[in-house]
Amino acid sequence: MSHLIPSYALILKEKDLKELRGDLWNDDPVPASLQVEGTTYDVDIAYRGSYTRKFRKRSYRIEFIDPKTFSGAREIHLNAEYKDPSLFRSKLSFDFFNDIGVLSPESQHVNLTRNGSLKGVYLQLESVDEFFLQKRGLPSGPIYYAANNDANFSLMRDEKMKETLLSGYQRAIGEPSDDELLLELINKINTVPLADFPHEISQSFNIDRLLRWLAGAVCTMNNDGFTHNYALYRNSGTGLFEIIPWDYDATWGRKVDGGIMPYDYVPLEGKKSNHLCYLLMRVPEFRKFYRDILEEILETKFTVDYMESNVVSLHEALRPHILLDPYKKSKIDAFDSEPELIFQFIRDRNSFLKEQFVNFN
Structure with missing residues (x-):
């Protein structure tokens, strides 16, 4: 069977390509053209990511200039997924989060050429911005990216006071005045007495969505996903914040360097380095709510039976293209072993989490 995925042709003038390559850490874009299905788009392009910029196969951020949108988006991200032997852990994660009721970006695989x-x-990963909200019929509201591990909802990191409570966050959408709402949230999390915390945090967060996000991060075991790798959106209609997952390639049993991560590495409650999660798990009513959500997910969604068709479909669809990928074709044996590795991780992780309920009251 032939498995087609879209082909994107990126074209840069030599001077612009030289400028792009000249400084890996420069976020300023250069002009380019992107050809997709017979249509040519004028775009701005820049590298994206942090440590991933050092890899041979780099990731890109693309903003559309003329036309100004592409498939309803102003900006897309093309992630190389270089350290993920399967190349589909991020997509598998976003599909999983969507299935358990968490706002998640859309994604699809593409073949990319650059200057032939x-x-x-x-x-291809959807940007979390105003177009993301419009596609889902959601009200406008500020959106912040958790840019580093300072985004831990605490006054401190590594036992040191932060220079500013907003360190770790980059405002993607919104006005400077919206920063006050985020400052108010972080202050509230860190100063409200625990007895008042359930009521106060319920006035600031969609608790159901928050606990579903926590359950998803715990199941997929994104070790960085608790203080990094998320976006924060405040729904102007409800006045409540929600967390949106982002960059989930180091999941389903793999670390950020592509190595194996033990299935019991992340505890049932998530990482205590996320102060918000830590406080949530100290409140009996939230612990029970979380347990009910997680138990249902472990029985219905985080199982090999449920995940198998998606894993197999992604593997089969990508395999012919992996054989042509100049960075991955020599590692086809590792690619072919990934489905069973993911299945074994699900079995082991599912059993481990269920065992932890014994001491989780």
Whole structure:
């Protein structure tokens, strides 16, 4: 069976390509053209990511200039997924989060060429911005990216006071005045007495969505996902914040360097380094709510029976293209072993989490 994925052709003038390559850490874009299905788009392009910029196969952020949108988006991300032997852990994660009721970006795999040279399989990731909200019929509201591990909802990091409570966050959408709402939230989390915390935090967060996000991060075991790798959106209609997952390639049993992560590495309650999660798990009513959500997910969604068709479909769809990917074709044996590795992780992780309920009251 032939498994087609879209082909994108990126074209840069030599001087612009030289400028792009000249400084890996420069976030300023250069002009380019992107050809998709016979249509040419004028775009701005820049590298994206942090440590991933050092890899041979780099990720890109693309903003559409003319036309100004592409498939209802102003900006897309093309992720190389370089350290993920499967190249589909991020997509598997976003699909899983969507299935358990968490706002998640859409994603699809594409083949990318640059100036006629094949760069291989990329994951196209939807940007979390005002177009993300419009597609879902959601009210406008500020959106912040958790840019580093300072985004831990605490006054401190590594036992040191932060220079500012907003360190770790980058405002993607909104006005400077919206920063006051985020400051108020972080102050509230850190100063409200625990007895008043359930009422106060319920006035600031969609608790059901928050606990579902926590359950998803715990199941997929994104070790960085508790203080990083998320976006924060405040729904102007409800006045409540929600967390949106982001960058989930180091999941389903793999670390950020591609190595194996033990299935019991992340505890049932999530990482205590996220002060919000830590406080939630100290409140009996939230612990019970979380347990009910997680138990249902472990029985219905986080199982091999439920996940198998998606894993197999992604593997089969990508395999012919992996064989042509200049960065991955020599590692086809590792790619072929990934489905069973993911299935075994689900079995082991599911059993481990259920065992932890014994001491979780």
